[in-house]
Amino acid sequence: MSAVQILKKIKKRTFTAVQMVKYFLLASKAAHTETNCITEVLMETALARAKQLDQHYADTNELIGPLHGLPISIKECIQLEHTYSTWGYASWIHSKPRDKTAHIVDIMLAAGAIPIVKTNVPQTLLTPETSNLIYGICTSPWNKSRTPGGSSGGEAALIASGGSPLGIGTDIGGSVRIPAHFSGIFALKPTYGRYSLGLLGHTDHGNRTISAVFGPMGRATEDIELFMKVAQEYQERVDRAMPPLVWNEQITSSSGPLKIGYVVNYDFFEVSGSCQRAVMEAVDALRRRGHEVTLFEVPRLSDAISYYFELLTADENHNILSYLHQEYLDPSLAKTVGLMKINRRLQRFALGLLSLIGYTRFAKTNSSLSTNKTVLSVWKYTHAMGQDVLALVAGTFLYNVINFPAGIVPVTTVKQEDIRPRTERDLWDKAANRIDANSQGLPVGVQIIARPFREEMVVRVMKEIEQALPFNDILPIRRRLLNFQ
Template identity: 35%
Template sequence: MEDSRLPVVVCTTLVGVLTVYEVQAKRKEIISLTLPQLSQQLKDGQLSAVQVLQAYQQKAMAVHDDINCVTEPIPDALFRAKELDSAGQRSGLLYGVPVSIKDNIDIKGMANTLGLVKYLENYAEEDSVIVRVLRKQGAVPFVKTNVPQAMMDISCSNPLFGTTLNPHDPTRSPGGSSSGEGALIGGGGSILGIGNDIAGSIRIPAHFCGICGFKPTANRLSKQGYLNCSPGQQGVIGTCGPMARDVDSLVLVMKALLVPDMFQLDPLVPPIPFRHEIYESKKPLKIGYILDWELKLATPAITRAVEITKEALEKAGHELVLFQPPKSDHAFYNIIPRCLGADGGKTIRNRMSGEIANPRLKAQLPYLTMSYFWRKVVGFLLRPISPRISRALSHRLLRTIYDLWQRLVVREDYVREFLDAWEEADIDVLLCPATPIPAFKVEGASALSGM
């Protein structure tokens, strides 16, 4: 009797192992697909939304275990995927596609923390417009991702969720502030993410993590329903944007978002659909390129990357011409800090009130919040060491609405001057470094106070 049972036990065990192996092999295959390939297989019925979701949930948790990039799973993701599978109608440009969402973008019932303890129970009452449109297009939001404290850094650490690392080298930073998005997608744990960007918060993590990111023109996508690090600030305007592994994926997402649902849910968004004729045109482009700004900040590795890209574009038949933005020193060290710091640091003081500051942010807070008197003193002391940072610190605090308007006039004048230079050069696209440096070592972040 005992001998007759043994083969049955062994066979059952082998069948079980084989089934697990097949599931894991299928999940590995799903993770390897590009977004257009995945979308097509979902629509054809070759894959179910639940299959795809579970493959990315497993991969996301594996990536998170290594680099700490996810803050929370989205509770209704599996219900949403089952609902799509049972509906029978496979509609929407992103049908069944799992999407990761940056911490500060509203998802009903989930907290937007900005990495701050005071916002740990800051639960959203409804989905942001951009999440609602994604859902209407069949997407499945499945995790939220980490950000630096108060979203005020190009590294990523906060007391709530800890430090996020680079998926390609855990000794390095993933960039910020869409840090978790860049890290999760770069590590293969998400095929599509939504971040937002004011001064590089999509572009820097994309650059550091080896993925593609797109910051659309301001107000091209709805900003309704995300917690801004500097609400009311109009000098340098931020926007949501997609992050993915490749350009084709970004294109598919923008096609999915620039639809009547977006324009109806937020009438402030101009009702301009995706311009297929521009994207699909085969006409050679005239491309301006920058090896380095007049600021002379870019490292040799970064200028080499631009040169390699320039050569590849020329071989593809495009015309490349050197382009130097006008007065970039003035823009970086006069206009931008005067606009971003127009409130005298009051917003960041309010955000950080009662919080334990992350070490890097703690080192920067005095510069962000000091009085005009101390700005002048510190600016004077720094002048021999770094004239640019000295200028950035020394701007006068605003006393009247008139002062603010004059500051915005200077900004508008520069925008016109830049556009005039663009038109005079007659270029279609500008190729330039995403940021002056490659991904830096985590322990070296404190040395980048001027970035």
């Protein structure tokens, strides 16, 4: 049941807010048992708030707001008063609970939502998997040997498992989109500057070249749209400095023909067979609906890798290294942090060594850059995770660099015929072959991109693809407890 459907049933008094909170607390517990997706359970405050909302509705016959009684989940790094935000840093394990709440959470509270849990993150928030030494490893609900992605991996695992109808993640390079793609759910990264980001929470306070944004994550496009609409309508209550924009429902409900470009491959790395098929299935679906869909090639995407990491680590990793000083490192970060600490002469040597041992494309991507920050970050996003994530991340973080809104729609699952061993030119290809092996059944999504401040267009196309290719109808997620359909 989608968040929109839940809210309709609460309004009709089919269910109460208390019933919904109890259900999702139980469902989230079951999800956590399988995936280790939760960091904190907010049972007492959630039930107390649900009782207040039910009493208000009974007394006044009016809802608090458009999200009245809806349970939601929140990524661990996002500030919420009286809860913990360690961002996966073991050295922050003894930090006090937060005394403030992020603007986006205040907006959701004002609209009537009820936070029930906070969810797992990777150490530093900068890796596309979810693992840290405080809460442990979060696994995919589809396959425990796989990752749900990162850095909003806890949110993705929880929502895909049916433990939350709607969640709030953050995205600085794909951190809501990668987990959504890995986990078979929906997500959207908005344009930086459209929504208030006050007290959102991110590791690198000193770097504003690329800023994190919040991103809704859910089980249906209508839930993503609801979240974005509420955030737009309510944000003046918490941040009057934001531009007075409105959510344009004429765009999201329009059915006129569009001109759409599609990308099926990269200039520096061959996309997996399942991802190529997913794109073409979406293309065919859009063409059947009367849209003009044309092949588009992203020029010099490999250069964007260098630019992104140069911007992201503009302080030469000083903040990250200071946070990691004298603390144990998660295994996925150990090599990366070790490389961050070496001097520039050794960094150039490392670049040459990477080329010699088979990381030719790593070296080529970074050959024009003299500092360590890009070389090491590229290593981090590929080798340290033991999977081919660089190609994936390049296709997501590009839209953080140029500040375009981007959404993810699940389309299909990997089929055996998609798994085609590629010629092993270097270690990237070897890693890709290892990852593709036994990947059948895992979810595959497509990314929808529009120009800045055109989130409505992203949502419109997401809706059309979801309607044409209803992924939730084939979800193999095991259902537990009660069925509220």
